[in-house]
Amino acid sequence: MTTNYLEPIKCDVLIVGGGVIGLASAYELSRAGAKVVVIDKFEPGYGCSYGNAGWITPCFAMPLPMPGMLLKSFKWLLDPESPLYIKPELSPTLISWLLRFMASMTESKMLASVDALTQLSKQSLDIYKHLHATAEKKFSFEQKGLFMVAQTDDGLKYAKSEMELVARNGVPGRLMLEEEARAFEPSLTKRIKGGVFFDQEAHAEPLQVTQMLAHEAIKLGAKIISKAEVIDFQTGANGITAARTTRGIFQADQFVLATGSWSHKMGQTLRLKIPVLGGKGYAIITDPLAKNPQRPMMLVEKKVAVTPRNGTLRLAGTLELVNQDETFTTRRVEAIVRGAREFMDVPDSIRYHEIWRGLRPCTPDGVPVISRTARYPNLILATGHQMLGLQSATGTGKLVSDLTLGKPTDVDPKPFRADRF
Numbered sequence: 001m002t003t004n005y006l007e008p009i010k011c012d013v014l015i016v017g018g019g020v021i022g023l024a025s026a027y028e029l030s031r032a033g034a035k036v037v038v039i040d041k042f043e044p045g046y047g048c049s050y051g052n053a054g055w056i057t058p059c060f061a062m063p064l065p066m067p068g069m070l071l072k073s074f075k076w077l078l079d080p081e082s083p084l085y086i087k088p089e090l091s092p093t094l095i096s097w098l099l100r101f102m103a104s105m106t107e108s109k110m111l112a113s114v115d116a117l118t119q120l121s122k123q124s125l126d127i128y129k130h131l132h133a134t135a136e137k138k139f140s141f142e143q144k145g146l147f148m149v150a151q152t153d154d155g156l157k158y159a160k161s162e163m164e165l166v167a168r169n170g171v172p173g174r175l176m177l178e179e180e181a182r183a184f185e186p187s188l189t190k191r192i193k194g195g196v197f198f199d200q201e202a203h204a205e206p207l208q209v210t211q212m213l214a215h216e217a218i219k220l221g222a223k224i225i226s227k228a229e230v231i232d233f234q235t236g237a238n239g240i241t242a243a244r245t246t247r248g249i250f251q252a253d254q255f256v257l258a259t260g261s262w263s264h265k266m267g268q269t270l271r272l273k274i275p276v277l278g279g280k281g282y283a284i285i286t287d288p289l290a291k292n293p294q295r296p297m298m299l300v301e302k303k304v305a306v307t308p309r310n311g312t313l314r315l316a317g318t319l320e321l322v323n324q325d326e327t328f329t330t331r332r333v334e335a336i337v338r339g340a341r342e343f344m345d346v347p348d349s350i351r352y353h354e355i356w357r358g359l360r361p362c363t364p365d366g367v368p369v370i371s372r373t374a375r376y377p378n379l380i381l382a383t384g385h386q387m388l389g390l391q392s393a394t395g396t397g398k399l400v401s402d403l404t405l406g407k408p409t410d411v412d413p414k415p416f417r418a419d420r421f
């Protein structure tokens with residue numbers, strides 16, 4: 001480390017990464033009385049947390065690898081328009097990730113993951129409800145439920161099996177057949193078989209959520225610094241001592257790494273293997289439809305997430321496994337709109353207000369890492385939240401805070417430990 005820097009900035013806890021996970025951790029740690037600094041290489045909230053579908057839906061607490069996916073994954077390798085696409089590549093990182101992914105497709109692993117993810121999501125929903133009622137900075141948050149709709153017998157069977165799976169963890173759903181489903185959601189003008197409605201689920205505006213968390217954390221004394229990119233870390237006998245960034249040196253007693261899809265690369269600077277790859281997805285904000293959806297919907301066969309907004313509509317979907325590749329693929333964007341058109345009247349002339357892509361931080365078993373590390377006793381990892389980062393952020397923040405401050409945790413921390421990899 002050179003000596004040409006300004007005086008180091010000192011704090012109790014330095015959080016690297018100002019996405020929804022880092023900011024929720026900052027909020028909880030500040031609430032618990034810690035002196036917190038968050039640094040982000042861009043503007044906080046503009047990574048994957050910026051344009052996601054906004055769902056806070058414990059019914060959707062599924063890991064990416066599910067039993068029976070193995071055969072499907074081989075088909076997906078060949079179809080660049082499939083909802084989950086894995087570009088065939090001879091990369092050791094991708095191959096070792098895929099081997100772990102396949103090993104996680106067992107019934108018992110899936111059930112354990114669903115249990116862990118549902119508990120974290122349910123706790124998060126409760127915290128969001130509390131924040132919506134009490135936070136000084138208002139954010140758009142509505143509890144209108146989630147409708148999972150299917151066009152085929154197989155799709156409806158899948159929705160029913162998901163309903164049964166999450167019912168084990170106290171998330172209720174109600175099955176509706178064709179006529180009832182159509183009357184319930186008149187925007188479904190095309191052929192459908194039915195759906196499952198989960199009435200407890202909520203949705204929010206993702207950027208407003210990060211802005212609210214940042215505001216609440218700052219109110220409690222946290223500092224949030226933009227455009228400070230971590231270059232490397234300084235270590236000593238007791239772990240990490242400082243982070244050297246493009247905007248100075250930050251010393252802290254404890255460090256939290258919440259760098260989303262950048263975590264694999266970040267881990268390399270610390271000689272840590274963090275098996276996180278990016279699951280690239282797109283979201284398109286369009287004009288509202290003439291018959292606009294009344295509530296968020298998952299279009300099962302197309303894996304498209306539909307979220308009504310104030311005056312517009314958001315269509316989101318696709319997952320392409322990549323290692324920090326942020327290129328746009330227009331055909332995948334168009335596949336989302338075509339998918340929505342199979343369920344609803346989406347005119348050819350529909351205008352796009354914004355097209356966004358983000359890299360979901362994906363671990364091979366679909367469960368985030370929220371844990372101390374063996375190599376550095378004062379480092380906590382909070383990453384790998386795949387498709388569920390918004391909906392499990394506030395619970396993650398509480399777990400990060402409890403682990404950092406050595407307090408008993410509300411949820412069982414074992415499923416999230418780093419040493420499982």
Ligand SMILES: Cc1cc2nc3c(=O)[nH]c(=O)nc-3n(C[C@H](O)[C@H](O)[C@H](O)COP(=O)(O)OP(=O)(O)OC[C@H]3O[C@@H](n4cnc5c(N)ncnc54)[C@H](O)[C@@H]3O)c2cc1C
Pocket residue numbers: 016017018019020021022039040041042043044045046047048049050051052053054055056228229230231258259260261262266279280281282283316317357358359360361382383384385386387388389390391392
């Ligand atoms: C299309 C799509 C739809 C989705 N829909 C939903 C949904 O409805 N509900 C849901 O729960 N989840 C959803 N997700 C997933 C969710 O968006 C992610 O899980 C979540 O945003 C991850 O948050 P994060 O804080 O870990 O990552 P990020 O938001 O990416 O934050 C990481 C931060 O780390 C910073 N950083 C990286 N490297 C450095 C460095 N060297 N120095 C300093 N800072 C650094 C980055 O700038 C970034 O701001 C969706 C994702 C996509 C792509």
